[in-house]
Amino acid sequence: MTREQFLGALARRYPQAVVVEVATVLRAGWEMDNHIALVRERGELRYITTDHGRLCETSRGAVEKAIAEHERATLSCRRLLEMADKARL
Numbered sequence: 001m002t003r004e005q006f007l008g009a010l011a012r013r014y015p016q017a018v019v020v021e022v023a024t025v026l027r028a029g030w031e032m033d034n035h036i037a038l039v040r041e042r043g044e045l046r047y048i049t050t051d052h053g054r055l056c057e058t059s060r061g062a063v064e065k066a067i068a069e070h071e072r073a074t075l076s077c078r079r080l081l082e083m084a085d086k087a088r089l
Helices: 003-013 060-087
Strands: 018-024 035-041 044-051 054-058
Touching: 003 018, 003 035, 003 044, 003 054, 035 060, 044 060
Parallel strands: none
Antiparallel strands: 018 035, 035 044, 044 054
């Protein structure tokens, strides 16, 4: 689902909600479910994502987990480049 499709689905499902922010989430091994929105609806903040293209609520913990996954993936890529640089010596 593209960002625009995600925003459109949010608007249809939560017509009274205000989208506060949308983040891109890179999930290892997942296809297309790569956005999480923070929306305010009736004064309450909610985390909304997709699962197989369907909107669903998630949690702050899911965002924190995604950050940890990104950091591990970035670190592994940095290590790979460091190994490549060392192998050239």
